[in-house]
Amino acid sequence: MSRPRSQAEYLARLVPPSVAGLNRRSLLAGAAGAGALLGTGLLAGCGDSDSGSGGDAKSVSVGSNQSDPKPKDVVAKVMDGFKTSSGVTVNINTVDHNTFQENINNYLQGKPDDVFTWFAGYRMRFFAAKGLAGDLSDVWGKLDGYSDAFKKASTGDDGKQYFVPASYYPWAVFYRKSVWQQRGYEVPKTLDDLNTLGAQMKKDGLNPIAFADKDGWPAMGTFDILNLRINGYQFHIDLMAGKEAWTSDKVKKVFDTWAGLLPLHQPDSLGRTWQEAAQSLQQKKSGMYLLGLFVGQQFSGADLEDLDFFTFPEIDSTIGAKALDAPIDGYMMARKPKSKDAAQKLLTYLGSKEAADITVKNDPSTLVANSGADTGAYTALQKKAAELVGSATEIAQFLDRDTRPDFASTVMIPALQQFIKDPKDIGGLLTSIENQKKSIFTS
Template sequence: MSDVETSGIGTGSGPSPSRRNLLRGVAGAAGLAAVSGGLLTACSSSDSSDKKSGGSGGTASVAGSTVTFGSNYSDPAAKTAFAALTTAATTSSKVKVTVNTVDHNTFQDNITSYLQGTPDDLFTWFAGYRMQYFAAQGLAQPLDDVWEKIGGNFGPAAKQLSTGLDGHQYLVPLYNYPWVVFYNKSEFAKRHYTVPTTWDEYVTLAKKMKTDGLIPIAFADKDGWPALGTFDILNMRINGYDYHMKLMSHKIPWTDAGVATVFQHWAELLPYTQSGANGRIWQDAAKTLEAKQAGMMFQGTNQVAAQYVTDKANLDDLDFFTFPTVNPKWGQDYMDAPTDGFMLSKKAKNTDAAKAILEYIGTGPAEAEYLKTDQWDVGLANGLQVPTYNAIQKKSVAEIGKCKAVAQFMDRDADPAMAKAMISIIQKFIDDPSTGNIASLQKSAEQQAKAIYTS
């Protein structure tokens, strides 16, 4: 059985190593992930050298031993789903799992010092650049031998997102989820609202909601990261995916006119966005939508749908639409659809047993087990059959599958130091979206980017 307990991960943020050559190839890796369940299946073609695995291959030698698992799955719904997964992993591998759960934001803020100190054997983390960053720092162990057994279970996009810049695999993916605009079907039906597909329709609907006494768009940014998603989607809708990735790698300056256009559109939307966002956590914004005090909310299914489950709100009433078209050149071709998974600490004390756990997790049955409880994410394994998928999950698979490319979210696509800088800059923008302040904030962002990307 899995023992779910709580322990600290350290209080220091640790040094932020230089990005240096880590940028090479990252944009291509992130761009490959254009599906989830359906996405990765749609573009899947197994390596002939990869072998399918129904579970751990080292069961005989590791049975009865214990591994520790550092987890950022701190929200109640996600914590329950993760406990079900680790319990199933123990049943399959005979390896006991002790889960050390830490608040999501605390885990992320202290991840460097955690990995440099006395980390757990395994830890929850993110695909793409955020994985590559710590792999390049020598803080994680390669998982090529694990991928020899599980590789046939995933398509090339999932494998690429799990691959470091040295060509070795460092992550076993579990799921991804889209960032979309949520609403309550009953509220739209009662008020005769129509789902917008263009920017003008979106703003017009927001104005109508405000006239009707609703908060048009529920919004919170006390945690800092939620607003990064709004920047991402506006950037991809206005400037396209390639521009977004180049900006994240500082191949385009933050003073560029395209960035100004993003902030200008956002400023147009702010009067219809829930006020006081910098003092509100996203869970409270979601509750506003649940209570039908707000008409819409742009965030991930991993948050909004999960919060409905936690609050025992009417999940069947929840629906979403992809963010409307702003620039017809790009339409609705792109979105943020972050991929989450698991890594092996360089300082792991029980490597063989930890790999046995990962070999189980990297299978369709493991994903299906996790998703029995998870009613908001979608799995990544080829041909995954999940009878428990609800309407939100089925729609997520379909909408992610329509994308020409997906991003991994600003705090995963950019240097961590730059993402942290943008959290502060965007919060200042939310407080003052004037044209003069936008120009000043762009200059600040560029100054910090030059220091971060050239150090």
């Protein structure tokens, strides 16, 4: 599982409306900028763009953006499992999130690794359409345990598959059970309940809602859930697609509502990383935190067992509280890997029950995509997260995955940060967003 670490990643995050929505009990399941670091070899892969077959079938290279300690360790264990079962050695090229996402476009046009970590939906389709990814239709012919929704999220515009899903994670409001039991807090069912709870948490000396937006992306999750609760799933997706006006009363209501909630948010968020905000929850200094399931990476032992969550409460009773964000991560193959056979063999393994079982045993902060996995090893938190996703009526990916990468990175990141800094001029902010949207979506 992965989340970006800096604003630069947003040039690489996309998912189109056409693959974003699924029915109940199903899961839905960019290009980057300059490649200056390629010259240093920091993101230089081992593959050969001028070859595509043959090569050393006893080894395969993987470009991984899983640079945080826990995900990195899990990837290593999965690759060890592949080596044990196949005899093929995996050379992992782990690169910091920022570097990986900032240079992915040039990386894929150069000599990428045979297999690389990436994301489902449009961001996969983007590189497939550019001819920078290998066809995995043959691999999918050997896979079991995936719903049609996962396959759809792995399919390019030409109907071929280019992606193997590995994990996914819902966004929700996390809290520590012990703190809530001690204080007598109850899960809020409505926005009024949330405001009342937040006011009580303030009286009790807590930051009601942990919050961080130094890296640009966390605030997108807050916008997403408010828009989904206030205006519904379809409006949210249409807004992300450039089909609705940011100056509409519907969007203004989202920001007005958010402005009302900002006093409950941890102050000085633009100077704080998501990990630091998570630590305030871990240290019992904050009462709640809206984030993805990966927040569990900042907890361990008894603290992790103390972690729980609820879905963001209802705002409009006619819309309800069943929609949510649940992004998918996985693997792709280079256009011309040095050994196509070895690469496809690895990807088949990465999509297997065996690989999923290894992930389940070693990472309590994600959910595996393969339904055949032994989820008996899931923690209580993981089981609840899987149930949450299963009960959702609509599932979006995330703002940066549901819209154009240039719009997400160059418009929405600074706009949301400006709003957090000064929430008073909502009208002027939305006019600016709309004007930039028109320029970008008509270009």
